[in-house]
Amino acid sequence: MRVLLINPKNEDLYNPAYWPPLGLLYVGTALHSDGNDVRMVDLALDPLPDVSYQPELIGISCTTSNYLAVKGIIGVCKERWPGVPVVVGGPHVSILPEDGPRLGADITVVGDGEETMLQLARNGHNGHSSLVVSHPVDVNRWPIPARSLIGAHRYAARELGHPSTSLMTQRGCPYQCAYCCKWAGYDRVRYRALSNVVEEVEQLKAAGYRSLRLFDDELNLNERRLLALCRAIKPLGMEWVCLVRANLFNATQAMAMVEAGCRMIQVGVESGSDAILRGVNKSCTVQDNSRACRMAKAAGLQFWAFFVVGLPGESKATIEETRQWIIDNRPDMFSVYTFQPFPGTKIHENPSHYDIQFPSPLPYDQFALGIRGTAARPLHCLVSTASMTSEEIVEARRYLDTDVRQEVGL
Ligand code: B12
Ligand code: SF4
Numbered sequence: 102m103r104v105l106l107i108n109p110k111n112e113d114l115y116n117p118a119y120w121p122p123l124g125l126l127y128v129g130t131a132l133h134s135d136g137n138d139v140r141m142v143d144l145a146l147d148p149l150p151d152v153s154y155q156p157e158l159i160g161i162s163c164t165t166s167n168y169l170a171v172k173g174i175i176g177v178c179k180e181r182w183p184g185v186p187v188v189v190g191g192p193h194v195s196i197l198p199e200d201g202p203r204l205g206a207d208i209t210v211v212g213d214g215e216e217t218m219l220q221l222a223r224n225g226h227n228g229h230s231s232l233v234v235s236h237p238v239d240v241n242r243w244p245i246p247a248r249s250l251i252g253a254h255r256y257a258a259r260e261l262g263h264p265s266t267s268l269m270t271q272r273g274c275p276y277q278c279a280y281c282c283k284w285a286g287y288d289r290v291r292y293r294a295l296s297n298v299v300e301e302v303e304q305l306k307a308a309g310y311r312s313l314r315l316f317d318d319e320l321n322l323n324e325r326r327l328l329a330l331c332r333a334i335k336p337l338g339m340e341w342v343c344l345v346r347a348n349l350f351n352a353t354q355a356m357a358m359v360e361a362g363c364r365m366i367q368v369g370v371e372s373g374s375d376a377i378l379r380g381v382n383k384s385c386t387v388q389d390n391s392r393a394c395r396m397a398k399a400a401g402l403q404f405w406a407f408f409v410v411g412l413p414g415e416s417k418a419t420i421e422e423t424r425q426w427i428i429d430n431r432p433d434m435f436s437v438y439t440f441q442p443f444p445g446t447k448i449h450e451n452p453s454h455y456d457i458q459f460p461s462p463l464p465y466d467q468f469a470l471g472i473r474g475t476a477a478r479p480l481h482c483l484v485s486t487a488s489m490t491s492e493e494i495v496e497a498r499r500y501l502d503t504d505v506r507q508e509v510g511l
Contacts, residue, residue: 109161118146240291245301268313271326345393
């Protein structure tokens with residue numbers, strides 16, 4: 102079957118064609134392995150095909166910030182290819198499946214899309230709007246994305262001074278941070294076999310990459326697995342960057358990671374206030390974050406801290422606590438986001454419990470504007486707390502990102 106897979110372009114990202122869309126690539130890989138004729142289009146790189154191409158099934162990936170873009174794309178598909186079933190999947194509809202029909206999709210897929218798309222391509226669809234709740238896939242069934250489907254070398258990612266690309270060695274996270282978007286089946290962690298991770302890294306090395314970004318939500322959820330992963334990829338001599346949880350991080354991990362080529366860890370520090378971290382159920386303290394930063398630096402790893410301004414309980418005093426954390430710990434890099442109340446998160450579901458106000462309905466297309474703005478679409482914040490208006494939150498972000506950055510010379 103001819104299957105067209107579409108990744109929307111998000112204009113609000115600094116470079117929408119930086120990392121390849123791994124999730125859609127996995128869906129394409131499964132379809133391709135079953136003999137389908139797959140055409141993948143990332144609208145950040147290429148336009149939609151014209152009518153001379155006739156797909157028999159269309160799949161589109163949807164995040165919350167791409168919601169409106171996806172609606173527009175589905176409209177174009179329905180006009181250009183009437184009668185061809187359109188399937189929507191991805192994080193937004195996995196969390197809010199009722200938005201699938203609102204987007205104009207015929208089929209809405211919750212969770213991992215590989216198996217379900219493959220079944221739809223095999224068995225067809227009856228034309229009625231339907232919802233399919235996928236079972237989490239076996240991550241070793243289609244472990245290595247077929248990057249040639251999208252021409253992954255066309256993406257611009259560079260890190261650690263080299264062309265870079267992304268991979269995932271595990272899926273899932275058991276933590277329950279109140280601001281994080283996870284679909285119902287995502288709590289259980291599924292690990293890829295190290296043999297196929299090594300095979301993928303070898304392929305990427307042969308393709309010319311020397312630097313990799315491991316997009317696993319938190320690479321150190323399981324220390325034994327992390328140490329085994331380090332041993333397995335060390336001989337390949339690649340450099341890499343990954344995200345870890347500070348409360349689980351320790352010197353043994355840091356040393357093993359450096360030896361295996363890790364050069365930088367990213368940590369969701371979020372805030373310099375323990376009250377805020379407790380309030381969002383981070384399961385991590387300010388001290389954990391400081392300790393992780395110290396240990397990383399001691400081992401020779403750079404520390405990239407992510408902060409979120411405007412979480413429940415944010416006030417001028419807690420912003421000062423975050424400033425103090427930055428001054429005391431001097432991360433090598435840091436990024437500051439304004440908090441966005443994603444649907445499906447605990448904070449979104451119960452704002453009064455969390456001391457957060459936001460407009461209803463929420464403007465989904467503005468959800469990627471929490472880190473940078475453009476002249477036409479200035480950076481902003483959708484929430485306010487009891488002590489801070491959304492304008493004050495935006496100003497606090499500017500203060501940390503500019504004034505405090507200068508203060509610490511970053
Ligand atoms: C890599 C990444 C990025 C990269 C994107 C690179 C790229 N081109 O993909 C960058 C850094 C640019 C980025 C940016 C942002 N991101 Co981001 N990102 C991720 C991350 C860590 C990994 C994505 C990934 O590859 N996953 C692995 C694959 C296997 O999973 P998947 O993408 O979900 O795909 C599976 C299913 O969803 C489904 N599926 C996906 N598409 C389709 C299509 C069809 C037809 C079907 C049937 C199924 C299907 O099948 C796939 C395979 O099983 C996720 C967290 C996560 N663990 O997923 C967050 C995540 C996707 N990001 C998130 C957010 C909030 C953002 C930002 C808004 C952050 C910001 N404030 O600016 C921006 C904007 C994103 C956007 N485009 O709209 C949220 C999305 C929440 C939401 N409701 O949309 C996530 C889920 C993090 C979280 N837990 O909160 N991000
Ligand atoms: S923020 Fe990280 S640790 Fe918290 S639930 Fe999300 S993925 Fe897990």
